[in-house]
Amino acid sequence: MSKYIGESVKRVEDKRFTTGKGRYTDDIVLPGMTYAYILRSPHAHARINSIDTAKAKNMDGVVAIFTGKDIANAEINGVPCGWQVDFKNGDTMHEPPHPLLVADKARHVGDGIAIVIAEDRYIARDAADEIEVDYEILDAVVSPEKAAAADAPRVHDELPNNMAFDWSLGNPIDEVDAAIESAHHVTSLDFVNQRLVANAIEPRSAIGHYDTTNDHYTLYTSSQNPHLIRLLMCAFVLNLPEHKVRVVSPDVGGGFGSKIFHYTEEALVTWCSGQIKRPVKWTAERSESFVTDAHGRDHVTKADMAFDQDGKITALRVKTYAGMGAYLSTFAPAVPTYLHGTLLQGLYTTPLINVDVVATFTNTVAVDAYRGAGRPEATYLLERLVENGAHEMGIDPAELRFKNFIPAFDGVDQPGYQTQVALQYDSGNYEEVLKKALEMVGYDDLRAQQKNASERRTL
Amino acid sequence: MNQVSITVNGKKHEREVSSRMLLVHFLRDVLQLTGTHIGCDTSSCGACTVLLDGKAVKACTFLAVQADGRQVTTIEGLSDGNGSLHPLQEAFNECHGLQCGFCTPGMIMMASDLLARNASPSEGEIRHALEGNFCRCTGYHNIVRSVQHAAEKIQSNA
Ligand code: FES
Ligand code: FES
Numbered sequence: 001m002s003k004y005i006g007e008s009v010k011r012v013e014d015k016r017f018t019t020g021k022g023r024y025t026d027d028i029v030l031p032g033m034t035y036a037y038i039l040r041s042p043h044a045h046a047r048i049n050s051i052d053t054a055k056a057k058n059m060d061g062v063v064a065i066f067t068g069k070d071i072a073n074a075e076i077n078g079v080p081c082g083w084q085v086d087f088k089n090g091d092t093m094h095e096p097p098h099p100l101l102v103a104d105k106a107r108h109v110g111d112g113i114a115i116v117i118a119e120d121r122y123i124a125r126d127a128a129d130e131i132e133v134d135y136e137i138l139d140a141v142v143s144p145e146k147a148a149a150a151d152a153p154r155v156h157d158e159l160p161n162n163m164a165f166d167w168s169l170g171n172p173i174d175e176v177d178a179a180i181e182s183a184h185h186v187t188s189l190d191f192v193n194q195r196l197v198a199n200a201i202e203p204r205s206a207i208g209h210y211d212t213t214n215d216h217y218t219l220y221t222s223s224q225n226p227h228l229i230r231l232l233m234c235a236f237v238l239n240l241p242e243h244k245v246r247v248v249s250p251d252v253g254g255g256f257g258s259k260i261f262h263y264t265e266e267a268l269v270t271w272c273s274g275q276i277k278r279p280v281k282w283t284a285e286r287s288e289s290f291v292t293d294a295h296g297r298d299h300v301t302k303a304d305m306a307f308d309q310d311g312k313i314t315a316l317r318v319k320t321y322a323g324m325g326a327y328l329s330t331f332a333p334a335v336p337t338y339l340h341g342t343l344l345q346g347l348y349t350t351p352l353i354n355v356d357v358v359a360t361f362t363n364t365v366a367v368d369a370y371r372g373a374g375r376p377e378a379t380y381l382l383e384r385l386v387e388n389g390a391h392e393m394g395i396d397p398a399e400l401r402f403k404n405f406i407p408a409f410d411g412v413d414q415p416g417y418q419t420q421v422a423l424q425y426d427s428g429n430y431e432e433v434l435k436k437a438l439e440m441v442g443y444d445d446l447r448a449q450q451k452n453a454s455e456r457r458t459l
Numbered sequence: 460m461n462q463v464s465i466t467v468n469g470k471k472h473e474r475e476v477s478s479r480m481l482l483v484h485f486l487r488d489v490l491q492l493t494g495t496h497i498g499c500d501t502s503s504c505g506a507c508t509v510l511l512d513g514k515a516v517k518a519c520t521f522l523a524v525q526a527d528g529r530q531v532t533t534i535e536g537l538s539d540g541n542g543s544l545h546p547l548q549e550a551f552n553e554c555h556g557l558q559c560g561f562c563t564p565g566m567i568m569m570a571s572d573l574l575a576r577n578a579s580p581s582e583g584e585i586r587h588a589l590e591g592n593f594c595r596c597t598g599y600h601n602i603v604r605s606v607q608h609a610a611e612k613i614q615s616n617a
Binding site: 024199 | 480487491492500537557
């Protein structure tokens, strides 16, 4: 290894990318391949009264059109969620079906209504324009917090409310409440960690290829997670034995998490290929990526941090409403829970922590793991509280952190550090790290300059 | 349908195309030159950048019929074809100017247009020239370094 340490190591894969010889999913052309366009709901919430595909089906070059009814009639399941978080009272998580195409109602802008398969991309899109859908527009709910209200529009009619699950972690809430009530100082903040689109530069793409002679399927997909997609698609969606299905992820043009999940389009092109006995390619347009790629974040949080008169943190209380979107994406429940609550000890000795999460369905695109997934949200709120607490109490923010750091422990002679929120840290020396960082930036000078500048009322 | 004659990477292609066919689909679907990518289909990302008579254009917002009788250069035609790479292609590897590589052909084509106009651009000029090209992976610094490095290579060979 030593010849690599401190050396610049050139990537071995670059030549194909710099010469235009990369092989991304949409670059693949199979003999007899058809092109799919998916007609999507322009409404956040709408009942589908009827769909008329007759005109589109008769157009030259159209091979087949399938709607949500066809999928339901074929008894194809929806894509599953792969992570179960049950309610605090033990009730099972609400996991409503996420059909490949919806038959009864659209639950977010971009929900799939029909797939048009044609000889080329242009025809598929033209034909989709000729499909008549009679929508009855319903009231929509988009805020994770408002979705929890009893009178909020119901995203899934079969559920008693919009709750996917609720969850908590840490110390008993009454102990945390009591510590906050009796504290010397409490810093309270409201956070909106807004939803975002991952926007990998390569739009998602999938090709389903059913080989009639061998009764075997191949799915090419722009994915970070081909093995798991094969498992989920075979076992839960299409009911196929895994040895009959090969999933290929060729070069992938960025993902940042958004290409880890099992998407409806993957199972849809695979199934369609079996129906028409020809390969079916679907590639998202950018505007389609916005309304079909899993989004990130969407947390609405209220948090309180309690301090004693010396600036020691005595308690932390976090209440988060986590928007799941209209359906539970593959890992969505893990993000605001196990990947979020467990980070709230941070680097501090806070003795009492309680985090409470309510996950709700909204008429929005499904949310899932994106760059850090739950952990940046936790770290952001924690450090904002510490920073604001310092300013409110007139203590230097670095000083406040030094007061509260977990003392250095190496995890060998000293044991690991057991947090209040399940994790055990292996080792850490936060004080030294911050000291070094302060030295490197010339912290005291920076603060002096800052003071000077604000006295002169300039930035 | 329209008869067009488009010279791509030095080779003349005579084809029938529909009036609405985009140049990027002509390159990718008709000629199977898939090095030119589609990232947005709305002239925002620059992944589809090619040279038309030596000048950079976004092929997703250009009709194949508009290229009739003209010369197109794609990423596949940038080097001399004898196995050696264009200095930009070398520099992107040497300066770690790419990760997933999806934006890279567009970046390189745009940069080649810049270097043809300005043999030793400043950092600011490079950033200005590449402002229509998005990269979601690298954070751009190493792309700028790659272009600077390529400019130096070309100058020292001149
Ligand atoms: S695909 Fe042409 S600019 Fe994005
Ligand atoms: S290298 Fe991935 S988008 Fe630029």
